Amino acid sequence: MTVHRVMGIETEYGISVPGHPHVNSMLTSSQIVNAYANSMYGSRRGKTRWDYDEETPLRDARGFDLTRAEADPAQLTDEDTGLANVILTNGARLYVDHAHPEYSSPEITNPRDAVIWDKAGERIMARAVEFVRQIPGLQPVNLYKNNTDNKGASYGTHENYLMSRSTPFSEIVRHLTPFFVSRAVVTGSGRVGLGQNGRKHGFQLTQRADFFETEVGLETTLKRPIINTRDEPHADAEKYRRLHVIVGDANLAEVSTYLKMGTTSLVLAMLEAGALNLDLVLENPVKEMHQVSHDYTLKHLIELGSGRRLTAVQMQLEFAEQARKFVEDRWGADVDAQTLDVLTRWESVLGRLESEPMSLARELDWVAKLSILQGYRERDTLDWDDPRLHLVDLQYSDVRPDKGIAQRLQARGSLERITTDEEVIQAMTSPPTDTRAWFRGECLRRYPDHVAAASWDSVIFDIPGNDTLQRVPTMEPLKGSRDHVGALLDRSATAAELLAALNSSPR
Amino acid sequence: MPTRDTSEQHSRSRSSEAPHVEETAAASSDLAERKEALDADIDAILGDIDEVLEINAEEFVRGFVQKGGQ
Numbered sequence: 001m002t003v004h005r006v007m008g009i010e011t012e013y014g015i016s017v018p019g020h021p022h023v024n025s026m027l028t029s030s031q032i033v034n035a036y037a038n039s040m041y042g043s044r045r046g047k048t049r050w051d052y053d054e055e056t057p058l059r060d061a062r063g064f065d066l067t068r069a070e071a072d073p074a075q076l077t078d079e080d081t082g083l084a085n086v087i088l089t090n091g092a093r094l095y096v097d098h099a100h101p102e103y104s105s106p107e108i109t110n111p112r113d114a115v116i117w118d119k120a121g122e123r124i125m126a127r128a129v130e131f132v133r134q135i136p137g138l139q140p141v142n143l144y145k146n147n148t149d150n151k152g153a154s155y156g157t158h159e160n161y162l163m164s165r166s167t168p169f170s171e172i173v174r175h176l177t178p179f180f181v182s183r184a185v186v187t188g189s190g191r192v193g194l195g196q197n198g199r200k201h202g203f204q205l206t207q208r209a210d211f212f213e214t215e216v217g218l219e220t221t222l223k224r225p226i227i228n229t230r231d232e233p234h235a236d237a238e239k240y241r242r243l244h245v246i247v248g249d250a251n252l253a254e255v256s257t258y259l260k261m262g263t264t265s266l267v268l269a270m271l272e273a274g275a276l277n278l279d280l281v282l283e284n285p286v287k288e289m290h291q292v293s294h295d296y297t298l299k300h301l302i303e304l305g306s307g308r309r310l311t312a313v314q315m316q317l318e319f320a321e322q323a324r325k326f327v328e329d330r331w332g333a334d335v336d337a338q339t340l341d342v343l344t345r346w347e348s349v350l351g352r353l354e355s356e357p358m359s360l361a362r363e364l365d366w367v368a369k370l371s372i373l374q375g376y377r378e379r380d381t382l383d384w385d386d387p388r389l390h391l392v393d394l395q396y397s398d399v400r401p402d403k404g405i406a407q408r409l410q411a412r413g414s415l416e417r418i419t420t421d422e423e424v425i426q427a428m429t430s431p432p433t434d435t436r437a438w439f440r441g442e443c444l445r446r447y448p449d450h451v452a453a454a455s456w457d458s459v460i461f462d463i464p465g466n467d468t469l470q471r472v473p474t475m476e477p478l479k480g481s482r483d484h485v486g487a488l489l490d491r492s493a494t495a496a497e498l499l500a501a502l503n504s505s506p507r
Numbered sequence: 508m509p510t511r512d513t514s515e516q517h518s519r520s521r522s523s524e525a526p527h528v529e530e531t532a533a534a535s536s537d538l539a540e541r542k543e544a545l546d547a548d549i550d551a552i553l554g555d556i557d558e559v560l561e562i563n564a565e566e567f568v569r570g571f572v573q574k575g576g577q
Contacts, residue, residue, distance in 0.1 A: 012576045018561075021570040099574035150568075155576025220577040246577065358545070372556065375549040387565040394571055395560065403559055414552055 001269040002327065002339035003262045004110050006162035006435060006477040009118050011250055012100035012155040013125055013399070014144035025099040026083060028141050032101045033084035033094050035131035035138075036124060040088075040429075041448065051455040051471075087454045089429050089445040090120060091437030098221065100155050101125065101143065106437030107456070107477050110338055111262035113432055115254050116419050120427035122252075126399040127428075145250045146397040147207035148191065150198030150390065154211040156220065157250040161243040161265060162235065162477060164272050171271060172243070173216055173227050178280035178302075179267050180226055180247045181289045182315035184209060185298060185353055186346075187260040189249035190366035192373065192384060192393040194294055201384040202294070203373060205366045207249045209293035215285050220246055226285055234456035236475050243268065247289075252397060252406035254418045255363040259349065262342035266323045275326050278318055281305040296370060298353060313353045320346050362416050368409060369396050439480030442489055443498075450495035463496050470499055 015032070017023045085095035091106030103121035108114050125143045132141050148154045188205035192198070196210050204210075217225035226247055233242040245264065251257040270276040282288050283303040291300050292312045301309040310318075324343055327335055352359050361371040373389055376382055382389055398404035401411070409415035431441030436457075443451055443459050452462040452469050461470045474480050492498035561567040 014571070014573050016571050016573075018567070018570065021572040025574050098576040100576045144571075149571050149573035151572060153573040153575040155573060158577065221575060359541075361545075371545075371549060372552060375553050379550075379553060387568050388560070390568040391561060391564040392556070394568060403561075405556055405559075408555055408559065409552065412552070412555065414548065 003265045003342045005265050006107050008105045008107050008160045010104040011157045012102045014146050016142050017139050029096040029101040030084040032128045036128035037086040039131045051453040051458050089441045091431035091441035106431050107435040108432045109434050111258050114261040115257045116423050116427045119424045143399045144397045150193045152197040157248050159245040162240050163268050165241050167272050175276050177285050182312035184292050185312045188366040190369035192389050204293045206293045209289050235477050251365050253365040256365045263346050270326050317350050433482040436474040436480030438482050447495035461495050
């Protein structure tokens with residue numbers, strides 16, 4: 001594999017009712033989800049429930065299950081809480097998770113599509129904010145695509161990568177730890193404030209780094225680990241592992257998201273092929289993660305167990321060099337265009353991070369944000385503790401097109417786009433064509449009244465005249481694509497016809 | 508909107524960013540040109556952001572309180 005694999009991004013958005021800081025955020029998050037679902041689909045489909053049957057959030061990649069009694073209540077994500085939870089026709093899940101509205105993108109197969117359906121999620125949230133504003137009696141709610149309130153709370157943006165089950169988990173830990181610690185120079189969204197509560201003054205590369213406290217573990221809400229061991233593939237567990245990555249920031253810059261997904265997928269491809277020959281085991285990963293993030297001059301030297309010391313950019317260059325060699329060895333001139341583009345951009349970005357980092361203000365979130373903050377600091381002589389700098393940090397991620405600073409940068413051409421408006425708008429309602437998300441989304445669009453529930457690995461039908469619900473498993477992420485079942489759906493005018501066809505021919 | 512005295516607005520110091528003496532004249536003038544273009548762009552960007560920044564920064568930032576998530 002290359003940059004191509006089954007992937008997805010899930011984002012918990014910050015939620016706020018201006019002037020009412022202590023309002024019940026589970027309630028306002030539900031309002032957001034319900035307003036969107038009802039406005040788009042009417043009340044019937046808003047009730048299509050999530051199917052929890054295949055969820056095993058306590059399965060650990062190291063090979064054991066946590067008992068429910070031992071688990072923190074926040075880890076029990078499979079209990080139907082009665083909170084808003086809908087599936088969209090683009091194959092995504094929109095729901096309330098831990099007092100935040102969350103958009104889980106549909107399964108996509110390449111980094112560019114990851115950007116398109118991630119950006120579609122931003123626009124869906126912006127529409128939801130607008131819909132809530134139109135409902136009489138509800139207070140206006142704002143949403144932010146960031147990861148901290150700078151008062152001690154953090155909420156996640158998680159990446160998911162489907163990978164081969166046979167890759168030893170110890171190898172994943174050994175290589176991904178230095179990769180994740182160093183990739184902050186590319187993937188960070190920038191943050192004003194140091195420490196979990198942001199009380200120490202200054203700027204750092206990432207939103208999330210300060211919230212990581214251990215190296216490996218199952219938790220996502222407390223004692224967050226650099227390598228998360230949740231092992232819930234939503235697919236054939238004999239063949240696949242779903243690598244759940246929780247160290248990333250919510251990115252607004254399209255190039256940041258593109259490189260985050262593309263370079264991580266490439267590194268996983270090398271791991272799966274046993275082609276990664278780097279000795280970059282860190283002496284103290286958690287401490288280094290914080291220190292890399294805290295040094296926006298990019299001069300911090302990471303200490304390796306071997307005694308070697310190198311900067312995060314140098315470490316990324318070593319990964320990029322191996323990736324270039326890997327791709328040339330395996331594919332030569334037959335390499336696909338997107339893999340080549342990811343590699344070339346990655347090398348270009350790292351080269352400029354070494355020589356002239358501020359020249360990346362049109363590409364990377366943290367540099368775009370820092371250049372604005374430095375502009376304010378110089379123009380208005382502000383110190384890092386000034387509330388206006390904190391406001392710029394926060395408002396950078398506002399989902400409203402007129403208020404969000406990143407969106408304004410994009411609109412005036414100061415932040416590079418790799419997608420088009422047309423693609424993103426279409427992705428708000430249409431699924432990717434090349435994964436099972438197509439089957440899920442199209443069933444919801446074509447047979448809205450007869451889909452009772454759905455999840456990543458199933459669609460459950462309620463067929464008139466049938467006493468029982470009928471569950472169609474979708475355990476293979478690449479089956480259920482338009483190529484695979486498009487003709488079948490086209491032939492099936494009703495859900496009953498679809499089910500009859502499915503039952504008569506083994507898929 | 509900016510609340511600071513406008514007399515402070517032109518106090519930016521460029522001394523620390525002056526081109527290094529060892530560099531060739533061509534390279535340094537190229538660098539200076541790019542720096543100037545960047546500065547002009549950032550001024551325009553700040554002007555654009557000034558228009559949309561929430562009114563009371565301190566209160567707004569203080570009021571942004573979240574429950575923890577994943």
